[in-house]
Amino acid sequence: MKKTDMYVLSRWPAILTLLIASLFLSGCASTSNGPLQSLTYPRDDNVRQPNLLVLIRGLGADHTVFAKEGVIEEIRDLGLPFDVIAPNAHFGYYQSETFAQRLKEDVIDPARRQGYKQIWLAGFSMGGLGALVYLRSHPEDIDGVLLTSPFLGWPGIHSEIQKAGGVSDWVPNEIDPKDWQRMMWGWISQQDFNTQVPIWLGYGKNDILTRAGPPLLASVLPESRVFTSPGNHTIATLKTLFSQHLATLAKQIQPNPVVFLSGENAASAF
Numbered sequence: 001m002k003k004t005d006m007y008v009l010s011r012w013p014a015i016l017t018l019l020i021a022s023l024f025l026s027g028c029a030s031t032s033n034g035p036l037q038s039l040t041y042p043r044d045d046n047v048r049q050p051n052l053l054v055l056i057r058g059l060g061a062d063h064t065v066f067a068k069e070g071v072i073e074e075i076r077d078l079g080l081p082f083d084v085i086a087p088n089a090h091f092g093y094y095q096s097e098t099f100a101q102r103l104k105e106d107v108i109d110p111a112r113r114q115g116y117k118q119i120w121l122a123g124f125s126m127g128g129l130g131a132l133v134y135l136r137s138h139p140e141d142i143d144g145v146l147l148t149s150p151f152l153g154w155p156g157i158h159s160e161i162q163k164a165g166g167v168s169d170w171v172p173n174e175i176d177p178k179d180w181q182r183m184m185w186g187w188i189s190q191q192d193f194n195t196q197v198p199i200w201l202g203y204g205k206n207d208i209l210t211r212a213g214p215p216l217l218a219s220v221l222p223e224s225r226v227f228t229s230p231g232n233h234t235i236a237t238l239k240t241l242f243s244q245h246l247a248t249l250a251k252q253i254q255p256n257p258v259v260f261l262s263g264e265n266a267a268s269a270f
Contacts, residue, residue, distance in 0.1 A: 032092035036106040041072045041084040051118040052111045055086040056127030063088040100137040118143040145199045146245040152213030153181040167220050200225045202241035209233040
C-alpha cells in the first residue's frame with residue numbers, strides 16, 4: 001500500500017468523528033452559503049470542448065486533489081471531448097443544505113450559458129452522495145453520473161434496508177426532512193434507473209467506509225453499469241475505479257470541439 005493511502009486510512013477515524021459531530025451538533029459545525037470556488041481545466045486553451053465534466057471532491061481532500069493525483073492529466077491524455085471543472089464543495093455546503101443550489105447557480109447554469117452540450121457529474125466518496133443529491137433535485141440538468149465509492153449513509157440504514165429484503169422492498173417510515181439518509185434512499189427506491197439519467201457505479205470490494213451502501217445501490221442499477229475493484233477506501237483504489245469510469249465515458253461521447261468566438265474565455269463564467 002502506498003504511503004499516501006496509508007495516510008488517508010489513518011485519518012478516517014478522526015474524519016468520521018468530525019463528520020458525526022457535525023451531523024448531530026449542527027450549531028457547532030461550520031456551514032457555507034457563499035458561492036463555490038472552482039478550478040477549471042480546459043482541454044485546450046483555444047478550443048472549448050462540447051461537454052463538461054464536473055469533479056465533486058470527497059471529505060478528506062480539497063478540490064486541488066484531482067490535479068495533484070494526476071486525474072486531470074489522465075482525462076487529457078485520453079483525448080476526451082470534455083473540459084473539466086472541480087468545485088470546492090466541502091462538507092459545509094452539505095451541512096447548510098446549500099450544495100445543490102450552489103452547484104446549480106455557480107457551476108451548472110453558467111456552463112449551460114457557455115454552450116456546453118452535455119454535463120456529467122463525477123462524485124468521489126462524499127462527492128458521490130453530492131452527485132445524487134443534485135440529480136434528485138435537478139435531473140434535467142445532467143446527462144450522466146459517474147459514482148466512485150460513494151458514501152451513502154451509515155451502517156444502520158443499510159441494515160434496515162437489508163432486513164426489509166432490499167431497496168425495492170424497503171418502505172421508509174414517515175420521513176423527517178432532516179433525515180437525509182431516508183430521504184436519499186427513499187428517492188433511490190422509487191427510481192427506474194433503466195430509463196432515467198444514466199448512473200455508473202464503481203466501488204472497492206473491501207471498502208471499510210462505504211460498507212453496504214454501494215452494493216445496495218448496485219442492486220437497483222443496470223448490471224452493465226456497475227463494477228468493482230479489489231481495495232479499500234484509498235486514493236489508489238479510487239483512481240483505479242475512476243480510470244474505468246473514463247473508459248466508459250469515452251464510449252458515450254463523440255468528439256466535436258467548438259472553436260471560441262473572439263473574446264470568449266473558457267473560464268469566464270466560473
